[in-house]
Amino acid sequence: MKKTVLITGGNKGIGLELAREFLRLDYNIIVLARDFHNFEFKNHPSITTISFDLTNIGEIAKLVSSLGTIDILINNAGVMYSLPYNNYPDDKIESMLKLNIEAPVKLIEEVSKKMIEKGNGRIVNNASIAGQIGHPDIWYGITKAGLINATKSFSKIFGDKIVINAVAPSPVETEMLDVIPKERREAFLKTVISKRFAKPEEVAKTIVWLATESPEYINGTCIDINNGSFPR
Numbered sequence: 326m327k328k329t330v331l332i333t334g335g336n337k338g339i340g341l342e343l344a345r346e347f348l349r350l351d352y353n354i355i356v357l358a359r360d361f362h363n364f365e366f367k368n369h370p371s372i373t374t375i376s377f378d379l380t381n382i383g384e385i386a387k388l389v390s391s392l393g394t395i396d397i398l399i400n401n402a403g404v405m406y407s408l409p410y411n412n413y414p415d416d417k418i419e420s421m422l423k424l425n426i427e428a429p430v431k432l433i434e435e436v437s438k439k440m441i442e443k444g445n446g447r448i449v450n451n452a453s454i455a456g457q458i459g460h461p462d463i464w465y466g467i468t469k470a471g472l473i474n475a476t477k478s479f480s481k482i483f484g485d486k487i488v489i490n491a492v493a494p495s496p497v498e499t500e501m502l503d504v505i506p507k508e509r510r511e512a513f514l515k516t517v518i519s520k521r522f523a524k525p526e527e528v529a530k531t532i533v534w535l536a537t538e539s540p541e542y543i544n545g546t547c548i549d550i551n552n553g554s555f556p557r
């Protein structure tokens with residue numbers, strides 16, 4: 326029987342590459358995002374699209390209960406504003422906290438119920454190097470550090486029933502890259518071995534590995550995808 330993966334933000338950027346990879350692996354794919362106008366797989370028989378704003382935390386439980394069994398959850402949707410800490414509008418702080426940390430945690434809580442019942446499941450959280458090294462967008466860094474920590478906490482709570490990991494990519498060639506100021510992008514490129522940004526498919530392939538065939542002993546961790554920019 327075909328397995329089902331739920332990918333948040335699977336309509337573009339890294340999420341689109343995730344959808345492409347899971348199609349190749351013959352999964353049923355549920356893509357959750359707000360805008361599917363330009364989504365290249367919107368009529369694909371293996372893909373269900375759900376228009377949903379993940380900042381509606383109170384609606385997440387109802388949504389998940391309507392979805393049936395999910396074998397893999399990928400918390401990928403996220404936002405970065407690149408605003409200075411002392412000029413950060415309250416509504417932006419609120420929406421970032423909701424989308425980048427509250428929604429993934431709520432989705433983990435809800436999706437894991439059936440995974441625990443059936444005794445298996447995998448979850449991958451798309452965090453960021455921003456959550457490891459400190460970041461000029463303070464609130465973005467805080468949410469991504471929180472997501473890495475939530476990954477560890479949930480792995481202990483779930484025991485060996487669910488494999489849950491995170492990834493921490495450095496800047497990736499998606500629309501999000503446009504939000505990073507030019508000087509920071511140029512400075513960053515000097516720190517990476519290959520002198521280029523990551524490609525979305527490189528991040529997607531790592532996530533898919535963690536979501537499908539990585540050894541179960543890799544659990545509760547965060548995989549760096551930063552090409553030497555944060556050696557440790």
Ligand SMILES: NC(=O)c1ccc[n+]([C@@H]2O[C@H](COP(=O)([O-])OP(=O)(O)OC[C@H]3O[C@@H](n4cnc5c(N)ncnc54)[C@H](OP(=O)(O)O)[C@@H]3O)[C@@H](O)[C@H]2O)c1
Pocket residue numbers: 333334335336337338339340357358359360361377378379380401402403404405424451452453454493494495496497498499500501502
């Ligand atoms: N690009 C990078 O440099 C980079 C580096 C490290 C980590 N990451 C992380 O990777 C993940 C994917 O980012 P990306 O680079 O692929 O960025 P992207 O191309 O901007 O994609 C962001 C995704 O999130 C969805 N999204 C945004 N707001 C949403 C909302 N309120 N409700 C539901 N979905 C929402 C978007 O779809 P809609 O707009 O249609 O809703 C889109 O699918 C993010 O968590 C990001 O923090 C990115």
